[in-house]
Amino acid sequence: MKIMLLTHSFTPEISPPQRRWSIIVDELGQLGHEVTVVTPKSNRIPSKQQRRLLDSSYLRLQHYPSMQRSKTMLGKVLKHGIDAVLSVPTAFKGKKPDIIIATVPAIPTLIVGFVASRLRGVPLVVDLRDAWPDLLSESQVIKFRWLEPVISRLISFLVNRSDMLVTVTHGLARKMEKNGVENIATISNGVETDGPERSVDTRANDGEFHILYLGNIGRSQGLETVIRAMEHVPGSVCLRIVGQGTEKNKLMRLATDLGVEVDFQNPVYGQEVLENYAWADTCIVSLRPDWPSFSHTVPSKLYELLYLNQHVTGLVRGEAAEIIRDSKAGAVIEQDVDALVDYIKNVVADPEVLQTDHRGPAWVMKHASLREAGREYAKLLTTVIDVDSKR
Template sequence: MKVMLLTHSFTPEISPPQRRWSIIVDELGQLGHEITVVTPKSNRIATKRQRRLLDSPYVTLQHYPSMRRSKTMLGKVLKHGVDAVLSVPAAFRRQKPDVIVATVPAIPTLIVGFVASRLRRVPLVVDLRDAWPDLLSESQVIKFRWVEPVISKLISFIVNRSDMLVTVTQGLAFKMQRNGMENIATIPNGVETERADLEVSQRESDGEFHILYLGNIGRSQGLETVIRAMKHVPENVRLRIVGQGTEKAKLVRLAMDLGLDIDFQDPVYGQRVLENYSWADTCVVSLRPDWPSFNHTVPSKLYELLYLNQHVTGLVRGEAAEIIRDSNAGVVIEQDASALSSYINEVVANPKILQTNHSGTDWVRKHGSLRQAGRDYAKLLATVIDAHAKR
């Protein structure tokens, strides 16, 4: 079958949708399918591993010009809107596909996917990675009150008229089903469990306790809780926050106001990610507690940490918390600075609590293989195409 994928980020970019879809696309290709990826032009230099995918005969990239990345929320929204307009010609340039897949939360990508599927008369599959449209109202990312309901209704309109909705969590699937959506499947996030080159060396004890957060530093993460907890822990506890995002400057100021020596670092990639994991005794996964949609949101980073045998300190609820408990590779803490500091003091006194015995690795191999996700997607897309042909 011929698949067209619309996504705001693809190889050689480094992002959650890129990590998910580069493996799924590769698996679809190895199964004999042809994939056209409509995505913004990237200035990143592809690694040798990425070039293997980009040079494969079953993948065709349709690039379009893109605005530069912005650190502000308004800038990100503007970039997605402009990129969507520029992507329209690319979505019609190649031969007619059998099915179009649009990844969300890049909302303009959803709109382009819907228009392209209707004009080309092919089925549309929506890959919903976050809890939209509810998350849109909870985050208040749109400052004009009258705009948010309009966009939320537009999202619901398109999603409800897609031929298939794919969610990454069961909770989100159940919620969308209660909202009236009928054709829903769940294909979770994960990692490429077949890679043998990902290995993290174990840290030797040196009298210090190291806590690492590595990832996006935005409003969704609620990392101020972690910083406030550091006010009440022993001096031998070190916190390192690696990444970039709209809230980083505020967190740096908060740490300074509290008189805390926190190691803020810029984003890292590849081998340097593994080096940071080797530095850590535990890795934080955090989602703020006051947005209900996060009950059925699982950060993609969680799968990576578990697969690489990292101990996880989870400031999360819902399905993400269930995964941490089920994997026996970490602990879920109440999303409160006092509760977190108490736990840190407990672990410093008894570091054996951090032993995971590769239980997280085993769990991800069973439940979080992106290669298996690619095979599941192939079966699902074939079903969608057959159903559309019978109408």
């Protein structure tokens, strides 16, 4: 099977779609399939493990030029749009594939995937990782009111005309089914479970309570709740926020205005991520409470935390909350300052509740292996091609 993948981020970049698709592509290759990845050119130096994938015989990268990254939401939207235009000629290079996969939420990638599939006469699979188009209206990322419904209808039009829609959560699949999409499958997100073993040192009890948030610092996370809670917790509580995003400066100003001490740090990778986890007693996973789509959204970071046996404090609801409860490796807290303050005070008084007893890794091995996701994808793509060939 010859597969073409259109994605705005792939190895050696470091991002949620890169982590998902690098492993799935590797598994597809191990199963004997050829994968062509159309993606922006990267200036990052690949790691040894990434180099193994990039040098494999079953992977072919087709790069196109890309705009420089932007820290603003508008800049990101413009970047995705311009990158998509630049990707069009690249999507038509080389041998005709048997099937095309377009990853979303880079919405312009969906348009390019649709056009390429129609002009090349092959089926299209849409890999939907966020709750579009609903999230588009909730986030109000598009400032022109007349434009948002136009783009929402365009997304719905393209998704409904794909040959298969793949969602990463069951709730999103049910939502899309209610919206009229017929061919839907769910292949969950997860982590690499067959790679080199990674372990996190256990933090010694020193009388302090360390809370860590590590990841994107944007509007979606709603981290204001965590900052405001720091006003009312014992002095032994330390909060560290590691990452970058559109809301970071705003949160830093909020902490200053409230007079609370928060250790803001720049993004980290590799071993430094593990060192931050070793510093933490619990790790925050947060999605703002006022966007309904987040009821069927699961942050990809949650799977990593569980796999690395980290205790999770979840300011989430819906499927993400269900995962934390089902794994028994953390606590789900109401997305409210008072509720979070009460929780922190209780944990400080009784830190034994933070013991996970390796329940998180066991849950991930059973439910969230990206290797298994790759095998599921291979079966699904074969089915889609077979159905298309009989039309």
